[in-house]
Amino acid sequence: MSMRIGFGFDSHSFKAGVPLVIGGLEIDHTEGLAGHSDGDVLLHAITDALLGAVSAGDIGTFFPPSDPRWKGAASSLFLRTALEEIHSAGYKIVNVDTVLVMMRPKIVPIANELRERVAELLEIKPGEVGIKAKTPEGLNQDGVAVAYATVLLESLASGEGSSKMAATADIEDVNEVVESLVVGVRDTSALGRKVPAFDTDDLT
Numbered sequence: 001m002s003m004r005i006g007f008g009f010d011s012h013s014f015k016a017g018v019p020l021v022i023g024g025l026e027i028d029h030t031e032g033l034a035g036h037s038d039g040d041v042l043l044h045a046i047t048d049a050l051l052g053a054v055s056a057g058d059i060g061t062f063f064p065p066s067d068p069r070w071k072g073a074a075s076s077l078f079l080r081t082a083l084e085e086i087h088s089a090g091y092k093i094v095n096v097d098t099v100l101v102m103m104r105p106k107i108v109p110i111a112n113e114l115r116e117r118v119a120e121l122l123e124i125k126p127g128e129v130g131i132k133a134k135t136p137e138g139l140n141q142d143g144v145a146v147a148y149a150t151v152l153l154e155s156l157a158s159g160e161g162s163s164k165m166a167a168t169a170d171i172e173d174v175n176e177v178v179e180s181l182v183v184g185v186r187d188t189s190a191l192g193r194k195v196p197a198f199d200t201d202d203l204t
């Protein structure tokens with residue numbers, strides 16, 4: 001059995017007038033997180049951890065912040081894509097662990113709800129998701145939310161991946177594959193996965 005680990009990080013500034021979305025949950029709070037998408041710092045970190053675990057690039061190479069298609073997008077879409085990448089590479093999740101660093105809101109009262117929602121999005125059990133939080137003491141970053149995530153993957157049992165992929169394939173998946181082939185292959189990761197186009201204009 002082959003195993004892989006992945007690590008992800010993200011940060012977003014708090015901003016008045018937008019909903020706070022963390023781990024796919026809308027949380028009652030005075031401010032939300034600024035971002036091109038819904039600003040879901042936790043799902044972004046987990047997405048990067050998954051992509052990193054199979055050497056498939058990062059969230060920005062798949063969904064550039066400069067691309068208007070992702071304006072206001074639900075981050076569950078990014079997570080779904082990363083999940084498909086790991087399945088295509090022949091892996092499944094063993095467990096995910098995370099740390100949120102933010103002054104407010106307090107995470108402990110909603111940690112179980114977050115765990116259940118993240119597990120649902122990742123198609124794993126709540127007991128396979130860790131949600132922890134830290135106050136950013138001495139970091140002078142009160143207006144910022146930070147998330148770190150690690151994932152452990154193990155290889156799928158023989159046949160598990162293909163049936164999973166067949167079950168979830170739809171016309172949009174097919175269109176994406178065709179589009180990526182037409183646009184051309186720019187890079188090939190260590191696992192042979194195709195990494196999407198990287199435009200240096202996307203650097204911010």
Ligand SMILES: C[C@@](CO)(OP(=O)(O)O)[C@H](O)COP(=O)(O)OP(=O)(O)OC[C@H]1O[C@@H](n2ccc(N)nc2=O)[C@H](O)[C@@H]1O
Pocket residue numbers: 010034035036037038039040044058059060061062063064065066067070071202203204
């Ligand atoms: C989720 C999205 C949806 O558009 O936007 P936000 O909601 O966070 O704004 C993006 O995918 C969020 O992409 P994210 O990867 O966090 O953005 P950035 O940190 O700006 O990085 C954009 C791209 O530049 C690359 N990059 C960044 C910094 C750097 N010094 N060198 C780099 O090569 C990153 O690897 C990434 O591929």
